[in-house]
Amino acid sequence: MSQTVPVAVPRKGRPLEAVLERLASVADGDDVSEIADSVTSTLRYEKAITKDSQTADRGPYERLADYSDTDDPEAVEYTLLRDDRDGYPRRLVFDSATVSVGEFDLRLIGREEPFRSLRTHEFALGFDSADLVLEEVVELQPEGVGSLAEINARINPTDTDVAVATGLGDTVYHTLMATPALLDGADLDRAFVADYTGPLCISPRYERLVSAVLGTDATDGIEFVYPTEAAEEEAAIADVGLGVYLTVTGSTARDHGLVLGENLFPSETVLMENTAETGPAAERLKTLLTEPAIETELRVD
Known part of the structure:
Protein backbone atom coordinates (compact mmCIF):
# COMPACT_ATOMS: atom_id res chain seq x y z
CA MET A 1 0.00 0.00 0.00
CA GLY A 169 17.03 23.22 -13.03
CA ASP A 170 14.46 25.84 -14.10
CA THR A 171 17.16 28.46 -13.88
CA VAL A 172 16.83 32.13 -14.66
CA TYR A 173 19.39 34.53 -13.24
CA HIS A 174 19.54 37.71 -11.23
CA THR A 175 21.85 39.54 -13.62
CA LEU A 176 23.78 42.79 -13.51
CA MET A 177 22.76 45.31 -16.19
CA ALA A 178 24.26 48.73 -16.94
CA THR A 179 24.48 51.39 -19.58
CA PRO A 180 27.68 51.56 -21.67
CA ALA A 181 28.18 55.16 -20.54
CA LEU A 182 28.33 54.15 -16.88
CA LEU A 183 30.69 51.25 -17.56
CA ASP A 184 33.06 53.28 -19.74
CA GLY A 185 34.70 50.07 -20.96
CA ALA A 186 34.86 48.31 -17.57
CA ASP A 187 33.70 44.74 -17.00
CA LEU A 188 30.26 44.52 -15.39
CA ASP A 189 30.81 42.14 -12.51
CA ARG A 190 30.81 42.00 -8.71
CA ALA A 191 34.12 43.85 -8.56
CA PHE A 192 32.61 46.74 -10.52
CA VAL A 193 29.71 46.99 -8.06
CA ALA A 194 32.10 46.84 -5.09
CA ASP A 195 33.89 49.95 -6.42
CA TYR A 196 30.66 51.72 -7.37
CA THR A 197 28.90 54.38 -5.32
CA GLY A 198 25.44 55.55 -6.28
CA PRO A 199 21.95 54.29 -7.18
CA LEU A 200 21.24 50.65 -8.04
CA CYS A 201 17.82 49.86 -9.53
CA ILE A 202 16.10 46.67 -8.32
CA SER A 203 12.59 45.32 -7.86
CA PRO A 204 11.16 46.65 -4.55
CA ARG A 205 10.94 43.29 -2.78
CA TYR A 206 14.54 42.31 -3.60
CA GLU A 207 16.56 44.66 -1.38
CA ARG A 208 17.53 41.97 1.12
CA LEU A 209 18.03 39.37 -1.62
CA VAL A 210 20.39 41.62 -3.57
CA SER A 211 22.25 42.50 -0.37
CA ALA A 212 22.74 38.79 0.34
CA VAL A 213 23.82 38.01 -3.22
CA LEU A 214 26.27 40.90 -3.59
CA GLY A 215 27.44 40.98 0.05
CA THR A 216 27.38 43.92 2.43
CA ASP A 217 30.87 45.06 1.42
CA ALA A 218 29.75 45.53 -2.19
CA THR A 219 26.49 47.27 -1.25
CA ASP A 220 28.17 49.74 1.08
CA GLY A 221 27.69 53.14 -0.57
CA ILE A 222 24.87 51.92 -2.80
CA GLU A 223 21.40 53.47 -2.76
CA PHE A 224 18.64 51.07 -3.79
CA VAL A 225 16.06 52.67 -6.08
CA TYR A 226 12.98 51.08 -7.64
CA PRO A 227 11.03 51.26 -10.90
CA THR A 228 7.79 53.19 -10.92
CA GLU A 229 4.63 51.17 -11.47
CA ALA A 230 4.40 52.47 -15.02
CA ALA A 231 7.98 51.61 -16.04
CA GLU A 232 9.45 48.31 -17.19
CA GLU A 233 12.33 47.20 -15.00
CA GLU A 234 14.79 47.33 -17.89
CA ALA A 235 13.68 50.85 -18.82
CA ALA A 236 14.10 51.98 -15.20
CA ILE A 237 17.59 50.44 -15.04
CA ALA A 238 18.52 52.27 -18.25
CA ASP A 239 17.44 55.56 -16.65
CA VAL A 240 19.44 54.87 -13.47
CA GLY A 241 22.47 53.41 -15.21
CA LEU A 242 22.98 50.25 -13.13
CA GLY A 243 20.65 47.54 -11.84
CA VAL A 244 19.88 43.90 -11.14
CA TYR A 245 16.99 42.05 -12.73
CA LEU A 246 15.92 38.55 -13.72
CA THR A 247 16.82 37.60 -17.26
CA VAL A 248 16.62 34.61 -19.57
CA THR A 249 17.81 35.81 -22.99
CA GLY A 250 18.48 39.46 -22.14
CA SER A 251 16.81 40.64 -25.35
CA THR A 252 14.59 43.20 -23.59
CA ALA A 253 17.58 44.61 -21.72
CA ARG A 254 19.52 44.99 -24.97
CA ASP A 255 16.50 46.68 -26.55
CA HIS A 256 16.88 49.35 -23.86
CA GLY A 257 20.59 49.77 -24.63
CA LEU A 258 21.81 47.88 -21.59
CA VAL A 259 24.91 45.73 -21.29
CA LEU A 260 24.40 42.35 -19.60
CA GLY A 261 27.00 41.56 -16.97
CA GLU A 262 27.63 38.81 -14.47
CA ASN A 263 24.90 36.32 -13.62
CA LEU A 264 24.82 36.82 -9.87
CA PHE A 265 22.52 34.11 -8.57
CA PRO A 266 20.17 31.44 -9.98
CA SER A 267 16.50 32.13 -9.39
CA GLU A 268 15.56 28.47 -9.28
Missing part, protein backbone atom coordinates in the same frame (compact mmCIF):
# COMPACT_ATOMS: atom_id res chain seq x y z
CA SER A 2 1.36 3.44 -0.97
CA GLN A 3 2.17 5.93 1.75
CA THR A 4 0.58 9.36 1.45
CA VAL A 5 2.98 12.26 2.01
CA PRO A 6 1.79 15.90 1.96
CA VAL A 7 4.07 18.26 0.03
CA ALA A 8 3.72 22.04 -0.21
CA VAL A 9 3.93 23.40 -3.76
CA PRO A 10 3.50 26.83 -5.42
CA ARG A 11 0.07 27.69 -6.77
CA LYS A 12 1.10 28.91 -10.23
CA GLY A 13 3.86 29.93 -12.59
CA ARG A 14 7.30 28.64 -13.44
CA PRO A 15 7.98 27.09 -10.00
CA LEU A 16 4.85 24.93 -10.10
CA GLU A 17 5.62 23.83 -13.66
CA ALA A 18 9.14 22.85 -12.61
CA VAL A 19 7.75 20.76 -9.74
CA LEU A 20 5.28 18.95 -11.99
CA GLU A 21 7.99 18.24 -14.57
CA ARG A 22 10.28 16.80 -11.91
CA LEU A 23 7.53 14.55 -10.55
CA ALA A 24 6.64 13.39 -14.05
CA SER A 25 10.29 12.54 -14.70
CA VAL A 26 10.52 10.17 -11.72
CA ALA A 27 7.02 8.64 -11.82
CA ASP A 28 6.21 5.33 -13.50
CA GLY A 29 3.80 5.55 -16.41
CA ASP A 30 2.19 8.58 -18.01
CA ASP A 31 -0.40 9.50 -15.37
CA VAL A 32 1.68 12.24 -13.71
CA SER A 33 2.79 13.61 -17.09
CA GLU A 34 -0.84 13.90 -18.14
CA ILE A 35 -1.71 15.71 -14.91
CA ALA A 36 1.30 18.01 -15.34
CA ASP A 37 0.32 18.87 -18.91
CA SER A 38 -3.29 19.52 -17.91
CA VAL A 39 -2.41 21.76 -14.96
CA THR A 40 0.20 23.67 -16.95
CA SER A 41 -2.09 24.36 -19.91
CA THR A 42 -5.00 25.32 -17.63
CA LEU A 43 -2.95 27.78 -15.59
CA ARG A 44 -1.32 29.34 -18.65
CA TYR A 45 -4.79 29.89 -20.08
CA GLU A 46 -5.98 31.41 -16.81
CA LYS A 47 -2.91 33.65 -16.64
CA ALA A 48 -3.66 34.91 -20.16
CA ILE A 49 -7.22 35.73 -19.09
CA THR A 50 -5.99 37.58 -15.99
CA LYS A 51 -3.56 39.62 -18.06
CA ASP A 52 -6.24 40.45 -20.65
CA SER A 53 -4.39 38.71 -23.48
CA GLN A 54 -7.24 36.21 -23.89
CA THR A 55 -11.00 36.45 -23.39
CA ALA A 56 -13.01 33.73 -21.63
CA ASP A 57 -16.50 32.76 -22.79
CA ARG A 58 -17.47 31.69 -19.24
CA GLY A 59 -17.17 33.29 -15.83
CA PRO A 60 -14.50 32.24 -13.31
CA TYR A 61 -16.86 30.21 -11.14
CA GLU A 62 -18.09 28.22 -14.14
CA ARG A 63 -14.51 27.50 -15.20
CA LEU A 64 -13.57 26.57 -11.63
CA ALA A 65 -16.45 24.08 -11.42
CA ASP A 66 -15.42 22.57 -14.75
CA TYR A 67 -11.75 22.18 -13.81
CA SER A 68 -12.22 20.68 -10.33
CA ASP A 69 -13.65 17.21 -9.76
CA THR A 70 -15.01 17.54 -6.23
CA ASP A 71 -16.36 13.97 -6.27
CA ASP A 72 -12.81 12.54 -6.41
CA PRO A 73 -10.70 13.60 -3.41
CA GLU A 74 -7.49 12.73 -5.28
CA ALA A 75 -8.29 14.63 -8.49
CA VAL A 76 -6.82 17.99 -9.42
CA GLU A 77 -8.57 20.90 -7.77
CA TYR A 78 -8.20 24.61 -8.36
CA THR A 79 -9.18 27.64 -6.34
CA LEU A 80 -9.94 31.29 -6.96
CA LEU A 81 -7.69 34.04 -5.58
CA ARG A 82 -7.34 37.78 -5.99
CA ASP A 83 -4.36 38.71 -8.14
CA ASP A 84 -2.18 41.48 -6.72
CA ARG A 85 -2.23 43.59 -9.90
CA ASP A 86 -4.12 46.87 -10.18
CA GLY A 87 -7.80 46.26 -9.60
CA TYR A 88 -7.12 42.92 -7.92
CA PRO A 89 -8.59 40.73 -10.67
CA ARG A 90 -9.61 37.17 -9.81
CA ARG A 91 -7.23 34.42 -10.86
CA LEU A 92 -7.70 30.66 -10.89
CA VAL A 93 -4.72 28.82 -9.41
CA PHE A 94 -3.73 25.29 -8.38
CA ASP A 95 -5.13 23.99 -5.10
CA SER A 96 -4.36 20.28 -4.73
CA ALA A 97 -3.84 16.90 -6.39
CA THR A 98 -2.59 13.44 -5.48
CA VAL A 99 0.05 11.81 -7.71
CA SER A 100 1.78 8.43 -7.39
CA VAL A 101 5.57 8.53 -7.41
CA GLY A 102 7.41 5.34 -6.56
CA GLU A 103 6.15 3.96 -3.24
CA PHE A 104 4.42 7.23 -2.39
CA ASP A 105 1.17 9.00 -3.05
CA LEU A 106 2.13 12.66 -2.95
CA ARG A 107 -0.63 14.97 -1.82
CA LEU A 108 0.38 18.24 -3.48
CA ILE A 109 -1.02 21.17 -1.53
CA GLY A 110 -0.91 24.62 -3.11
CA ARG A 111 0.45 27.46 -0.99
CA GLU A 112 1.19 31.08 -1.86
CA GLU A 113 4.61 30.78 -0.20
CA PRO A 114 5.41 27.12 0.54
CA PHE A 115 8.68 28.05 2.24
CA ARG A 116 6.78 29.73 5.05
CA SER A 117 4.57 26.67 5.45
CA LEU A 118 7.70 24.61 6.06
CA ARG A 119 9.01 27.19 8.53
CA THR A 120 5.85 26.81 10.60
CA HIS A 121 6.21 22.99 10.53
CA GLU A 122 3.06 22.36 8.47
CA PHE A 123 5.07 20.19 6.06
CA ALA A 124 8.26 18.15 6.09
CA LEU A 125 8.90 18.72 2.37
CA GLY A 126 8.01 21.47 -0.07
CA PHE A 127 9.04 23.36 -3.17
CA ASP A 128 9.52 27.10 -3.58
CA SER A 129 11.75 29.68 -5.22
CA ALA A 130 15.28 29.97 -3.86
CA ASP A 131 14.66 33.74 -3.90
CA LEU A 132 12.32 33.53 -0.94
CA VAL A 133 14.94 31.71 1.14
CA LEU A 134 17.36 34.58 0.53
CA GLU A 135 14.69 37.14 1.31
CA GLU A 136 13.68 35.45 4.55
CA VAL A 137 16.52 33.65 6.34
CA VAL A 138 19.91 33.78 4.61
CA GLU A 139 22.27 35.83 6.77
CA LEU A 140 23.81 38.97 5.30
CA GLN A 141 27.61 38.75 5.27
CA PRO A 142 30.43 40.83 3.76
CA GLU A 143 30.89 38.31 0.92
CA GLY A 144 27.99 37.55 -1.40
CA VAL A 145 26.21 34.30 -2.25
CA GLY A 146 26.72 32.95 -5.75
CA SER A 147 25.13 29.49 -5.87
CA LEU A 148 22.45 27.27 -4.37
CA ALA A 149 25.18 25.19 -2.71
CA GLU A 150 26.10 28.16 -0.50
CA ILE A 151 22.61 28.78 0.88
CA ASN A 152 22.47 26.27 3.73
CA ALA A 153 25.76 27.52 5.16
CA ARG A 154 24.17 30.97 5.44
CA ILE A 155 21.05 29.76 7.30
CA ASN A 156 21.25 30.05 11.08
CA PRO A 157 19.70 26.83 12.48
CA THR A 158 18.36 28.82 15.44
CA ASP A 159 16.24 30.85 12.99
CA THR A 160 14.66 27.98 11.05
CA ASP A 161 14.72 24.19 10.60
CA VAL A 162 14.33 24.54 6.82
CA ALA A 163 17.18 23.62 4.49
CA VAL A 164 17.54 23.42 0.70
CA ALA A 165 17.88 19.87 -0.68
CA THR A 166 18.32 20.51 -4.41
CA GLY A 167 17.42 22.76 -7.31
CA LEU A 168 15.13 21.69 -10.14
CA THR A 269 12.80 26.33 -7.83
CA VAL A 270 14.22 24.25 -4.98
CA LEU A 271 13.15 21.23 -2.97
CA MET A 272 13.26 22.11 0.74
CA GLU A 273 12.98 20.06 3.88
CA ASN A 274 12.14 20.89 7.46
CA THR A 275 14.85 18.85 9.16
CA ALA A 276 12.86 18.66 12.41
CA GLU A 277 9.94 17.03 10.61
CA THR A 278 11.78 14.76 8.15
CA GLY A 279 11.31 11.09 9.03
CA PRO A 280 12.39 7.90 7.17
CA ALA A 281 9.60 8.17 4.60
CA ALA A 282 10.40 11.78 3.80
CA GLU A 283 14.10 10.90 3.53
CA ARG A 284 13.35 8.16 0.96
CA LEU A 285 11.12 10.54 -0.96
CA LYS A 286 13.77 13.26 -0.88
CA THR A 287 16.31 10.82 -2.36
CA LEU A 288 13.87 9.87 -5.11
CA LEU A 289 13.23 13.50 -6.02
CA THR A 290 16.85 14.69 -5.90
CA GLU A 291 18.49 11.99 -8.01
CA PRO A 292 17.31 12.84 -11.55
CA ALA A 293 18.60 15.78 -13.55
CA ILE A 294 16.07 17.30 -15.95
CA GLU A 295 15.81 20.21 -18.32
CA THR A 296 12.94 22.63 -17.85
CA GLU A 297 11.57 25.46 -19.94
CA LEU A 298 12.93 28.86 -18.98
CA ARG A 299 10.11 31.33 -18.37
CA VAL A 300 9.60 34.31 -16.09
CA ASP A 301 6.08 34.30 -14.58
